Amino acid sequence: MTDTVLPYAAHGDPHDLRGLQETALGHEGPAPKRIVTGYGFWIFLLSDIVMFSCFFASYAVLLRQTAGGPSGSQLFDLRSVAAETAFLLLSSFTCGLASIAADLRNARWYQAAMAVTCVLGLCFLALEGREFSDLVARGAGPSRSAFLSAFFTLVGCHGLHVSAGILWLLTMMAQVYAKGFRADICRRLLCFALFWHALDIIWVGIFSIVYLMGSGT
C-alpha cells in the first residue's frame, strides 16, 4: 500500500500514531507496518546497547590494568575528542534535517542533508582513525595492556558502528535517488535515523566515561 499523502494526520503532527488505538475497549488488531518496524528496530537498538554495556563494563573492570604501560590520562587528547564530538552531534542534527526533508518528500534537501551527515561522519572517523594510529605508533596499541584492549574495543566498536552506518547512509541516499520516497524506503529511513541518533547517545557515554573521567585519573 503506497501512501502518497502525508503519512501523518491532518493536524500536522508527525508523531501522531494513529495505529495506537488500544483503548479500554480492547485490542484493535495488529499494529500498522510503520509502527511495527520502528518498534522492532528499537528493540534491536536495546540489544545493541546491552552489547555496548558489556564493553563499558569490561572497560571499567580493566581500567587500572595498564601492565606498567600508559594510562588514559597520559594518552587522551581532549581537543581531538571535542572535535569528534562536535562532528558527531552535528551529524545527528543534519540527520534530523534529512528526516524532516523525507517527511516533506523533498528529495533535494534530503540528499543534501544526508550528504552533509556523511561528510561529518567521515570526519569523525578520520579523527578517530588518526587517534588510534597515533596510539599504536606510540606503543600504546591494544596489545600493550588489558586497559588498552578494553579502550580500543569500546571506542573501536562504536567506530565500526559509525562505519556501518555510513555504508547504510550511502545506500539510503541511493535508494531515494532510484526509487523515491516509497513507504518501505521511508520505514528504512526511520530505522537509519534511529540508528544514527543512538550512536550519538553511545558516544556521549563514551566521551564522558572514557575520556572525561579517564583524563582525570
Place this chain on the structure above:
Amino acid sequence: MNIFDPQGPVAAAEKTILIDSIAIMLAIVVPTIVAILAFAYWFRQSNPRAQYLPDFAYSGRLELVVWSIPTLTIILLGGVAWIGSHQLDPAAPVEGTGAPVRIQAVSLDWKWLFIYPDMRIATVNSLTVPVGAPLRFELTSASVMNVFFVPRLGSMIYTMNGMVTRLNLRADNAGDYQGLSAHFSGDGFPDMMFDVHVISALDFPNWVAKTANSDRVLNADSYKDLLQQTVETSKPTYRLDDPRLFEAIATQRIAPQPGPKLSTNAAQSYMGAPNAR
C-alpha cells in the same frame, strides 16, 4: 572419595547441610510427585467416578497455598544458605590442635605443587598433613584455571594465575585419601589426582625433617622443569630453596607456564610427554 564420608569438620558440616536440605525438600517433593501421579490417574477420562469440574480454573485459597509452599521452603533453605555460607567460608580459619600448617598450592599443567614455606619443603602430587592441625592453604595457578579438591576433607576452591585464593581445612583422622582437580584444564587433566596422607601430629615433624633432607631442591631452575606441559607420575619431594617462590608465581614475577608449541598439523595432539601408562 565419598563426600558422605567426611574426614574433617568442613566436610562434615557440608554433608550435614546436604542431607538436611535434601530432607527438607523431599518433604515437599515427594507428596507433590505422588499428587501428580494420583491426580493424573484418578482424573483419567475413563474413570466414571471422577468429577469433571470444567470451570475450576481459579481458587484464591489454593493460590495462597501454592505460592506459600515454595516460598516457605525457600525461606528455610535461604537461612541455611546464609548461615552455612558464612560459617563455611573457605577463607575463614578453622580451629584445631597444634600449630597451623601453611601450605601453598600451585596448579600446573598437569600436576600439583605443594609448597610448605615455613618448613622449607615442597612436594608434587602428594600432600602430607598432620591430624587435627588447622591447614591454611593459599592457592594459585601457574597456567590455566584449576580447582583444588579433596572430597573427604571438604570445600573445593579455584586456582587462577595472578591471583591467590584461600582455603582452610582440617583433617581429623589419620589415613590416606585422594584429591583431584575439579576443573578441566587440558589434555593431562585426568592425571591431576594427588595423594593426601594424614599422619599423626607426632610423626609429622619427622616427615618434614626427612623431606627437608631430600637431594632434590626446588628453585627457579627446577621449577622451570615443572613448567613443561607434562604429567607427573612419580611424586617427587623437594627441599625448598626460596620460601618466596609462591609469591613469585602468584604475582607473575615468574611468568605463567607457556602453552603447547604451535604445531604445523592443525589436528595434532599437544601433549608434551608420552602417556604415562
Place this chain on the structure above:
Amino acid sequence: MLGKLDWTAIPIDEPVPLIAGGVVLAIVLAVLIWAAVKGYYPYVWREWITSVDHKRIGVMYVLLAMVMLLRGGIDALMMRAQQLVAFHSDGYFPPQHYNQIFSAHGTIMIFFVGMPFVIGLMNFVVPLQLGVRDVAFPTLNSVGFWLTATGALLVNVSLVIGEFARTGWLAFPPLSELSYSPGVGVDYYTWSLEISGVGTLVAGINLVTTVLKLRTRGMTYLRMPMFCWTTLASNLLIIAAFPILTATLAMLILDRYLGFHFFTNEAGGNVMMFMNLIWAWGHPEVYILALPAFGIFSEVVSTFSCKALFGYRSMVLATMAICIISFMVWLHHFFTMGAGPDVNAIFGIASMIIAVPTGVKIYNWLFTMYGGRVRFAVPMMWAIGFMVTFIIGGLTGVLVAIPPADFLLHNSLFLVAHFHNVIIGAVLFGAFAGYTYWFPKAFGFRLHEGLGKLAFWFTLVGFYATFIPLYSAGVLGMTRRMQHYDVAEWRPWMIAAAIGVVVMTIGVIFQVLQLAVSIRHREELRDPTGDPWDGRSLEWSTSSPPPAFNFAVMPNVTGEDAYWATKAKARRQNLQVREPDYRDIEMPRNSPTGFVCAFFATVMGFALIWHIWWMVLLGLVGAFATFVVFAWRDHDEYVIPAAEVARIDRVNLAERRAAMNFAESAT
C-alpha cells in the same frame, strides 16, 4: 593463499572422525542426488529454502534441531563408552580427541538442538495462536534461521577439516586463549556461535515484536495463550542476554586474533571477568530454553485435561518473575571462585527464589489436571514425565544453590546429572511434547501413537538409568570431563550409565521410527478437521496444514482459550455460521536473502577460522551486496485475491463440517 589451511587439516590419522565424516558426506550426497533425480529442487527452493512463511521456517528449525540431536547424541554415546572402558586405560579416545567430543556435545546440544527446537516451535505456533498471518519480520526470520544453520554447519565441518575446541562447551580462558589452545578448534567454536548468535538475536527481535504488536482483534495480553506469554518472556531474555554472548566471544576473538588482553594471563587480563560475563549470558540462556517448554506444557496439560489452565494470571506472573530473576543468579555457576560469603549467599538465595515461581507453575499444572478428564495421548505423557523429572532436577538445583553444598558438588558428575535432569526433563521432553502435539497442524497427519509411547517410555527410563548413576558418581567425588580415571569405586556407576544411555538411544530410535512410519501411513493418520486434539487455542481453528495466510479472516477474540469459546458457540448454533466477508490478502514474497546471506556468512566464518583474509573480504562484500539487492526489490508482497481465499476457506470448512458431523453421528 589459503591462510592456515592445508592438507594436514584433514585428520587422516584419526579413523573415527574420518569415517563419521565420510558417512555423513555419503548420506548428504545420496539425498542430494535422489532429490535431483526426482526433480524436487525447484519445489524445495521455492517452497522451503526461500520461504519466509513462519510455518515453513519453524519446521526447518525443528528439522535442524532433530538432525543435530542425532549428532550430539552420538557424541554422548561416545562419552559414555569412553568412561565405561577408560578405567586404568586410555579408552577408545586419546585426550585430544575426547576433549573435542565433550566440547562438541555440549555446544551442539545447547546451541543447535535446544535453541532451534524451541525457536522453531515458537515460530510455527505463535502467529497461529495470536490469530495473525505471520511474524513481524518474515524475511528477517528466514535470515535468522539460515544463520543458525550456518553455525551448525561450521561446527560439523570442524569434524573433518581441522579440529573442534577442546575446552568444554563454554571455552573458559586462559585455556581457550591462543597460548593454551593454538589450534583452530576454539576459532571454530567462537565464529560458529557468533554467527548463529546473530540468528538467534534476530529471532528474538522478531518474536517479541510479534507478541507485543501483532495480535488479532480482541486479543489483549491477558487473553493470549500461555505459550505466547512464555514466548514473550523467553525472547525478552534472548534480546537482553545474547548481546552479552556476542560481546564476550568478540573479546575472546580479539585476544586470539589481534593479541588483545581481555582474558590472558599476562598484561592484566582478567579471567574472572570472562566467568561473570559468560554466565551473565549463560544463566538466562537456560531459561530461554526452559520457558517455551513450560509454555508447551501449559498448552498440553490444559488441552489433554479438557480444562482451562488453572491460575492463568498466576502463571503469567510466575513466567515474568522467572524472566526477571533469571538475570540475578549468574554467580551460582562459580561459588567456588572465592567471592566471599556475603556475595555467595545472596546469589544462592536469589537462585532459590527462582524456584518459587517454578514451583507455582508445577502446582498450577497439577490443579489443571484436578477435575479434568485426562487423556494419555503422547504429548500428555511427556508432560507428566516432565513434571516428575523436573521436580527432581529442581531439587538438586536448589541443593547446589546452597554455597557450602556446592563446595562439594561443583563441576562433579552430580552437577552434570542435575543440569541434564532439568534440561532433558524440561527442554527435551517439552520439545518432543510440542513436536507431537503440533505435528498434525504442520503436516496434516498425526504421528503414530504406539511408537510415540515406546519412544517416551524408553527415553524416560533411559534418562533415569543414565543419570542416577551419574548423581552417585558425583557424590563419590568424580569430577566432569575425565578422559580416564583410576578410582575403582566410580567404575560400577560408569557401567550403569553406559547401559542407561543405550536405553535412551532406543528411545530416540523409536522417535525416528515413529516419524518414518507415520509418513508411510499418513493417509490412515490424516487429520481432516484441523483439530485432532479438541484444542482450545486459535491454531486449531485452521486447517491442517493451514493455508499460507493462516486465517481467511482474522478472528475476533473475546476471552481466554479463544477457540474453545468459538467451538462451544458453533455447537450451540449447529455450525450455521454466516460466511465471512472475504477480502484480498497481501502476503510477503519469498526471498533468497536468508539463504544467500548465510552462504556468505559460512564463507566468512570459514575464512576467519583459517585466516584466509581475502575470502573474509569477499564474504563481507557478498553479505552486504545481498542486503542491498534485497533492499532494491520493488515487489515485496503478493496478493491472494479474495476469490482464491474464499475457495480455500470453503474447502477447509466443508471438510471440517463433514468430519465433525461424522464424529457427532458416531457418538
